[in-house]
Amino acid sequence: MTPLAPLTTLGVGGPAAAYLEAATQDALIAALRDADGQGSPVLLLGGGSNLVISDGGFPGLVLAVRHRGIRARGEERVIVRAAAGEPWDELVAWTTARGLCGLECLAGIPGLVGATPIQNVGAYGQEVSDTLIDVTVWDRQQQRERVLQASDCSFGYRSSAFKGPLRGRFAVLSVRFGLHRGTPTPPRQGELQRRLASLAGPPTPEALRLVVMDLRRAKGMVYEPGEPDTHSAGSFFVNPVVSVEHAQHIADGVARDMPCYPAGPGRVKLAAAWLIEHAGYARGFAMGRAALSSRHTLAVTNRGGASAAEVVALARHIQAGVRQRFGVSLEPEPVLVGLALEPESCEPGARA
Secondary structure, eight states: OEEOGGGSSSOOOOEEEEEEEEOSHHHHHHHHHHHHHHTOOEEEESSSSSEEEOTTOEEEEEEEEOOOOEEEEOSSEEEEEEETTSBHHHHHHHHHHTTEESSGGGTTOOSBGGGHHHHTOEETTEEGGGTEEEEEEEETTTTEEEEEEGGGSOOBTTBOGGGTTTTTTEEEEEEEEEEEESSOOOOOOHHHHHHHTTSSSSOOHHHHHHHHHHHHHHTTOSOOTTOGGGOEEEESBOOOEEEHHHHHHHHHHSOTTOOEEEOSTTEEEEOHHHHHHHTTOOTTOEETTEEEOSSOTTEEEEOSSOOHHHHHHHHHHHHHHHHHHHSOOOOBOSEEESOOOOOOSSOTTOOO
16 A cells, blocks of 8 residues: 555545556556556556545555656747656746747646646646647557547646546547747736836746746745645636626625636636635635645645645635635636535536
8 A cells, every 4th residue: 555645745645555657658558458457446646736635545556657758849830749757847947948938837837747738737828728739648448549639639728628528538648739939929917927027128938937937936836845835736726717797796796806807708717816815715724734825825735734634624615605705616626536525506607
């Protein structure tokens, strides 16, 4: 039995019945073949940064993806292929050091490359789907290697087909991105725009990456072993998308300056952190040994020795408080293993 808590950034979770690290792509495929042939449940483990595992652990094989490698070809438009086990932040730094644009706003995000298409990772107005060309996967149903184009992945805000109809069917082996040389596209996110305004001239990809790292570090969103505020699963809740009318109702009742962003016809995206704070939960709000970060209300942290049950209890409490105050359902962003939040009594964005 292998303890899983030390393998996650949140630091909670019971043991795995079996644990294996796959250092090569072939080893990963072979382990999946064996486990699927035996009917054993499999949990693919990357960097453990977007994961909450129950105190009971996992009853099957936890297969750690560890194969690495980065390759690039092209001059002005550069195609970069990264193995699923490559640390994401190292890939971003690798690209910006070579003057490549397209991933710089995604700096500082923990985890591995293979997890990024599943969540359609995004930050500061940039998403993985903006530059992703295709994903090479192992199809556990057909027992063969396949290449899925970006158009096959049904990317949306923090979502993809890998989280929906294709959940559990594919293991990501590698990802290809189409990047370019030159000046980064001006960021759409206001906080980042304001920080860049102090720079002399257009930023290089590396300069933009460093600004993003500073912003994330100030919010406790860059994992540091000795800093409890970073012992989290990242943003615990997805920013909810609601109707324009519902957003206006909230703004009329609370604050005209409520942040919201266009999200398609008749829809806007709200800031989950703003909703949490205005529902009465301040930074550092704690229940037992689980607490909101003292730097950012969107992160649920382990203050030392917390159980998965304590983390989920705090998340449920906040979820219920926001729903009661605003009629908005906050959906969890991390993958929950052996756990679930309480079902909500209203659809995301619906009035309670």
